[in-house]
Amino acid sequence: MTLLPRRRIIPNSWSSSFLSRLETNDGGIKMGNEFDDLEKIAGEVPYVEYIFKAYKIFSAVYDFGKQSEEQKAIEKLGEEIETLKAQMASINDRVNELTQKFAQEQNKSRFNRINFIHGIAVTDLAFQLTQEPDTNELAIIANRAALVISAILIEDEDIWLWSDTRKKLSPNGQDEYSLIPPQFMLLPLGVLAWAVAVFATSVTRHISEAPTSRPSYTVRLKKFRDALSIRDDWSDPVDSPKTLPEKVRAGITVVPKPVDDWAVNGHCRFALECINRIDRTVTVVGNGVDIYLEGPHPYQLCMAPANLGINEEYAIEADYQPIQLIEMLRDTMVRLLTRGTLADPPPDPPFPGETALSPTVYAVRPNGDMVRYECRLTTHLRGTDGSIPTWKTTNKVVGRQWNSFWRIAAATQDVFFAVRDDNTILWYRHNDPVNDGSDWSGPEDVSLPAIDQIGTFVEHCFTSGDHGLYQIVKQIYSGGGPIQVNQTFRFLPHNNLATGTGGFGKRILLDSSWGDYESVFGGGPNGAGTILYALSENGELFWHQWDLDPFKLMGPRMIASGFEKYREVFSTGYGMIFGIHPNGSMDAWYLENWRDPERSHIEIALGFKEYGNWKGPVRLGPLNWNGFGHIIPNFGTSTTSDL
Structure with a gap:
């Protein structure tokens, strides 16, 4: 996920439920109010x-x-x-x-x-x-x-x-x-x-x-x-604010300030200062945030990670x-x-074949804390009770220090693969996801041999709710002539997903000349096969599926266009696809024919290019997803059931 740069600035007199003063004799910081002389x-x-x-x-x-x-x-x-x-x-x-x-x-x-x-x-x-x-x-x-x-x-x-x-x-x-x-x-x-x-x-x-x-x-x-x-x-x-709500939100910013310049006992503590340039006030938010560092780091300078405080800022703005x-x-x-009226519409009756879904994601805050979110909705993109669907959480921290990884991907059986910048791969298993518990197994080092060929590196790394890890390896070479690029798409099955022991098995080559997509992500299992989605640079979304026995790779089939407006797109399986806008809001889409996007003979004759039959988009509240460093779809606990 690409993190957007943040300006740090605001509090407000309206949001007393979110604001409290830090005592200066309890590790807090004394603040000067820039508006005191106004x-x-x-x-x-x-x-x-x-x-x-x-x-x-x-x-x-x-x-x-x-x-x-x-x-x-x-x-x-x-x-x-x-x-x-x-x-x-x-x-x-x-x-x-x-x-x-x-x-x-x-x-x-x-x-x-x-x-x-x-x-x-x-x-x-x-x-x-x-x-x-x-x-x-x-x-x-x-x-x-x-x-x-x-x-x-x-x-x-x-x-x-x-x-x-x-x-x-x-x-x-x-x-x-x-x-x-x-x-x-x-x-x-x-x-x-x-x-x-x-x-x-x-x-x-x-x-x-x-x-x-x-x-x-x-x-x-x-x-x-x-x-x-x-x-x-x-x-x-x-971007400069233009509309009224943009100007209000631009006037409210939360700024992290280190309590100590250097790490203490392996962690840095930040106070969050909220500046409200509309009400002309400055306040400290909450009781501060701890950033846990790997190793002792006795001389680590405390630097705020990107987007620290954005969740608190969004909560203050919402209040x-x-x-x-x-x-x-x-x-x-x-x-x-x-x-044509303010009146609420009458509730819709259940639609024939409407199915209940419960997609779940894990999200990593800037300080490395991991929390779990669930959204209960139907295939008609409404809440299971007929309301507007929203993401919900217990706000329990299920894990810490998850901000040190380049990529985190969830496989089946509540297993996670966490990839460092040096391509070290660690295996974890969340033992109590339903209750948002903090008990984990791991880490187990399941790293692959390093790629030592010049110009060759892992471009994408993800899962799709099955028993392994997908990698797209990009190779850039010239051989004395024009520069050429080739991408190899492969699947790495794990030998013992339940315990993490045994490492990855023999690599399965899916495509030796994979297309140069902007992003590739999993779509979850589909019978004996696995769905894969690929997004082109111009916003076209393609459906693929591969089966292991007998081996078969289907696609690409273009199922949508216009997805370039999102800065990140992912799926939780069962046809659910989510797009995050640059402003941090999220849309939900449902692909009705996700199992096998096909066109009728009439549609083909009429020149239809897109294979997808969609419902959506529906805006999901209440979060600003720019406040997270990783968003990890969890295929293992995303479920479907009849209404």
Whole structure:
């Protein structure tokens, strides 16, 4: 798995459940807050309470809409109009005071646009919505609310900025103030949420009364949905944030800081500092993270591994109320776009032939801790209880120090092969996977003889749920002429997988001239054979299968295209394939004809090139998979059963 570079920076005042101070007399570090000398809006203006109230009001409207109770949603908006006015007036008074004190004319201009242009417009529209508007009036209210949303969310980027004032003592002991460059701020979020509530309620009622009006909202709904979404190819901090949720998440970063410069007793301890540039706060997260080193390493300098702290950062972001509010705003647009209403759809009945699956993966955190995840879903890519499927874990650490390997692959019988950079191969067996126990057998050194031929090296190494290891060996040579590349694909059966003794048996050559694929990964057993997937550089996915007795290698058959958008693709068997986006989110796909992808004579005559029949993709929560150094599909415990 390729690790993405990370910028390290944030905490936040919303996420108290994740944040605690480290005591400086207990191995912690004393931190200086880079925002201590700011006269900042988070402390001077009650905008936090304002957004909290907007969150609660929008949540109520959103929930009423999901239950098909639009009238209650309208009544709720009407009840809270005066609350919005009072909160905006309170903030306005404080902004006026700060403007006089610090000459913050730019901030006053921004707030005037939020309050006196957009805020007043929204309260007026909310009032009109309570006056039993007819069909034409509903369309007018919806269109005007859309104009407010577009102005705040898309057109006026400056409205989201705020210039704090830095305070310092002059030589004569007097306070001196200076404006710092404007930074991203969430002050418009409350009015935006109000505008979306009015828009969604009026659109729902308008479409209900005039179904032919639904297409007229499509373009705007797509535009708003995209502006409230995180792009799949956005990588924080490599790419600049463009959408609202990207800007919020880019403003929250967790930074690891070593407690000691040098390793102590074979491990390094890091405190995690969370910097919230939106709320202008700095906090320490949790009780620190230990990185265990191999060997004594008495003089090892403590260096943070890539992506340390990203899981904690993602948890803080998920608990940050503005992000939760933005996700509700986005879901509102998705519901209106796909169904024309906020109402929950009726549950689907079981589909004929629908099967339950339970794919499992092991994931290695940056500090080397290994945890196990399981996802219970069906072949129609929904939870076995009809819900949206998610990965779940007990969060028990099942193993430590797994971050020192180049590749980790899980075979059958809960056996793992771990490969070091020098191609040393170690055998392990997890003895209690069902209970997420930490008991392991091994390691047993099952290394193969070193490849001592110049220009020859192992390009890929993986398993496919059977009794051995697959290797693709690349050879680069010229012989005095043009440079040529050849790849040999081979299978290495292990002589005693249960105990790790005996090493690998005779190599089985699968292909002496294997294609130059971007990646190759296992697809699990299929009867007496084994499925193998290969991904080309341009995103085409190919299916293969090989049988040992009699020997036969089938494929390649192109089953999909467009997979170049993923930075990593893997399978847990039974037709389940997963793709991880650069932003760390994961999609699930199900290949219906995974056992034997074929085309009918009619499809062949029509020129179909792809053999795969797919369901998906479905976005799986709730993790950011960029926070792991290895993701290891475990074919041994991934199961299938009838519903």
